Each structure stands twice: as C-alpha cells, then as structure tokens.
Amino acid sequence: MNWPAVTAERMLWSPDHLADFGPGIASYLAGPREYDASVPPEIARCQVDLPDALVTAAEEAGRELSRFDAELGHRVASFGPVLLRSEAAASSQIEQLSASARAILTAELTGHAARNATVIANNTAALTAAIGLADNITAEAIAKMHQVLMVGQIQHTPGQWRTEPVWIGTSSRSPVGADFVAPRWERVPGLIEDLVIFSRRLDIGALTLTAISHAQFETIHPFTDGNGRTGRALAQALLRYRGVTRAVAVPVSAGLLADVDGYHAALTAYRAGDLEPIVAGFAEASLRAVTNARQLVADIDAIVAGWRARVKARSDSGVWRVLEVIAQTPVVDAALVAAALGIRTQNAYPLLRDLTDQGVLNAKAEHRFGTVWRSDDVLKAIDQFAERAGRRSV
Numbered sequence: 359m360n361w362p363a364v365t366a367e368r369m370l371w372s373p374d375h376l377a378d379f380g381p382g383i384a385s386y387l388a389g390p391r392e393y394d395a396s397v398p399p400e401i402a403r404c405q406v407d408l409p410d411a412l413v414t415a416a417e418e419a420g421r422e423l424s425r426f427d428a429e430l431g432h433r434v435a436s437f438g439p440v441l442l443r444s445e446a447a448a449s450s451q452i453e454q455l456s457a458s459a460r461a462i463l464t465a466e467l468t469g470h471a472a473r474n475a476t477v478i479a480n481n482t483a484a485l486t487a488a489i490g491l492a493d494n495i496t497a498e499a500i501a502k503m504h505q506v507l508m509v510g511q512i513q514h515t516p517g518q519w520r521t522e523p524v525w526i527g528t529s530s531r532s533p534v535g536a537d538f539v540a541p542r543w544e545r546v547p548g549l550i551e552d553l554v555i556f557s558r559r560l561d562i563g564a565l566t567l568t569a570i571s572h573a574q575f576e577t578i579h580p581f582t583d584g585n586g587r588t589g590r591a592l593a594q595a596l597l598r599y600r601g602v603t604r605a606v607a608v609p610v611s612a613g614l615l616a617d618v619d620g621y622h623a624a625l626t627a628y629r630a631g632d633l634e635p636i637v638a639g640f641a642e643a644s645l646r647a648v649t650n651a652r653q654l655v656a657d658i659d660a661i662v663a664g665w666r667a668r669v670k671a672r673s674d675s676g677v678w679r680v681l682e683v684i685a686q687t688p689v690v691d692a693a694l695v696a697a698a699l700g701i702r703t704q705n706a707y708p709l710l711r712d713l714t715d716q717g718v719l720n721a722k723a724e725h726r727f728g729t730v731w732r733s734d735d736v737l738k739a740i741d742q743f744a745e746r747a748g749r750r751s752v
Contacts, residue, residue, distance in 0.1 A: 395533075408634065483506050520543050650743060
C-alpha cells in the first residue's frame with residue numbers, strides 16, 4: 359500500500375473566551391497550550407493500490423446496488439421516498455441521533471417534533487439536495503448539502519467552511535489530547551477542491567472511489583458540525599454521479615450501522631494510509647443494505663396487498679390512490695393527499711375518514727397543526743428495517 363498517511367503539525371491552543379482575562383488565568387484554565395492538528399495529503403492524483411480480491415468484491419457490491427436500483431426503477435415513485443428516509447435515519451443513527459419513523463415523518467409534515475426527529479428530517483432534505491446536485495460535484499454543491507442539513511442552526515454556520523478548530527474526543531474544552539484533530543481551518547478550501555478533483559476520476563471503481571472520497575471528507579472535517587451526515591450524503595451523490603444508482607437512494611448507511619465501531623476504525627486506518635478497511639466496509643455495507651432494503655420492499659408490498667384485500671370501495675374510488683400515497687408517505691394530512699391526487703383539500707377529507715373507518719389509518723390531532731393520518735403498519739415496517747440495520751446479521 360502506498361496511500362499517503364495523514365501527518366500532523368504543531369498548533370497553539372488559544373481559546374477565544376479567555377482572551378479578556380489575564381495571562382495567568384488563561385494559562386491555568388486552558389491547560390497545555392500545544393496540540394497536533396492533522397495534515398491530510400492531497401489525493402487528486404494518488405494511485406489506488408488494493409488487493410485484487412477486494413477490488414473484485416467492491417465491484418460486485420456495486421453491481422448489487424445497481425441491480426437493486428434497476429429492480430425498483432419502474433417503482434421509484436412508490437419506494438424512492440421510503441428508502442431515502444431510511445438512509446437519512448440510518449446516517450443520523452450512526453451519530454446516535456435516533457427517532458421513530460412516526461416522529462420523523464410527523465416532523466417532516468408539521469415542522470414540529472422532538473429535536474432528534476427534526477434533525478433527521480433535515481437529513482432527508484440534505485440527501486435530496488445531494489442527489490439533485492450529483493450531476494455536478496463541486497465545492498459549492500457540498501456546501502449546499504450542509505446548508506440544507508443544518509438549516510436553522512446558525513451557530514454551525516450552515517453551508518460555510520469552518521473558521522475554527524474542531525476535534526473528536528472526550529473534552530469539549532480543548533483539542534489537547536483529542537482522539538482526532540481536524541486540519542486547521544485555513545487548509546479546508548484547498549483540500550475540498552482537491553477532493554472534488556479526485557471524486558471525478560473515472561479510473562477508479564465507483565464504490566471504491568465513493569469509500570475513499572467519504573473517508574477523505576471525514577478527515578478534512580470542513581464544518582463545525584454535521585460532517586458525518588454531509589459526508590454520507592456526498593457518498594449517495596457520488597453513487598448517483600457514477601451511475602451505480604439511478605432511481606433510488608440505497609440505504610448504505612443502514613449497512614454501516616451493523617458495525618459502527620468498525621466504521622470508525624476504518625476511518626482511523628485510512629488516516630494511517632490503509633485503504634482496505636474503508637473500502638471493505640462500504641462493500642459489505644452495500645450488500646447488507648440491499649438485503650435489508652429488499653425485505654422492506656417485500657414488507658410494504660405485503661401491507662398494500664392486505665389493504666387491497668380488506669378495503670371496501672368502488673373500483674374508481676379515490677381511496678385506492680390515497681393508499682398509494684400512504685405506502686410511500688405513511689404520515690399525511692389532507693393538504694398533502696389533495697396535492698398528490700390533484701383534488702381540492704376539502705375533497706380529501708372523506709377519503710381519509712373512509713380509510714380510518716375501515717381500520718387502515720389512524721387519525722390524530724397535532725397541536726396547532728390539525729389532523730394527521732398515519733399507517734401504523736407501514737411505520738412498523740420502517741422501524742423494523744432500522745432494527746435489522748443495527749444487527750450483525752440480516
């Protein structure tokens with residue numbers, strides 16, 4: 359392996375909040391003043407050298423992603439939204455941000471929910487933005503993904519490169535002794551431009567390139583918060599850019615959830631110059647994601663078949679179209695259903711009440727929002743997908 363390892367440079371820690379105090383107090387409160395910041399290598403033109411067996415495995419995993427994507431190509435309207443939200447939830451859960459499918463979808467619809475659900479809903483929007491920007495991967499596109507993800511969190515300057523040190527470790531007070539200290543902020547713009555050049559290379563297998571790009575992005579850590587979720591959104595954009603996926607966002611993050619410690623260890627190995635763990639991790643995660651996602655599709659298909667067997671309505675009734683909407687967005691209000699069906703909002707209420715009376719939907723009045731309808735069957739299937747994602751075997 360000849361991949362360049364991350365090096366370090368000695369930096370002086372000078373907390374801003376101590377600037378107004380005397381040097382004695384500042385020295386005492388700040389503790390040791392020196393620390394090592396990472397210096398990631400530029401990788402735009404680096405040669406990727408991996409064992410043949412791993413290259414083959416990564417290529418096969420990429421083909422499995424493409425095969426699954428093609429299977430759902432004609433059903434993307436039905437399953438695209440569900441898989442997108444599943445990827446957003448899994449990516450957030452890697453950072454210990456979890457919420458039920460019901461809470462996440464309610465947050466999307468109403469804008470009011472517990473913090474975690476709102477954060478994950480924002481992650482769904484960031485993934486949508488990432489896929490929309492996949493045709494032109496640029497520094498500006500990456501910043502846009504972060505801007506959408508961190509909307510409303512002005513303390514983290516959404517969409518702007520950081521201008522302060524960041525680190526990963528047990529202390530929030532100082533980078534001294536941290537597990538990982540990101541490069542000084544002045545290096546970020548140049549490193550991102552180098553990463554963008556690397557991400558456009560066509561001489562590297564798509565999944566291998568996606569894994570390396572993700573690891574390099576996490577090493578740069580260009581934002582004060584949201585780097586992990588933005589980096590995994592970038593991975594989805596790269597898979598779309600390289601044509602591995604064309605219809606849906608296959609929830610690769612759900613595959614990574616099975617071994618979060620292994621994922622973090624792979625990032626550490628990458629920084630030491632070892633590409634194998636992160637590429638192998640993405641290959642395995644992709645296969646797990648496909649297996650798990652196929653089960654989710656089968657579960658929702660079974661739910662829809664059950665609805666069609668038990669719902670009593672004329673063949674031309676609008677309730678059948680409502681069921682199609684519910685299968686992909688299992689928390690709705692009358693306005694959402696009306697927009698999807700192209701009818702007036704007042705005409706959606708009888709259809710929703712009919713399905714509630716027949717036991718397909720449950721209705722709940724949300725504070726200051728109005729009535730929301732949900733399918734507990736579909737929500738349960740999505741939550742079961744999340745539970746499977748956290749297991750070592752699917």
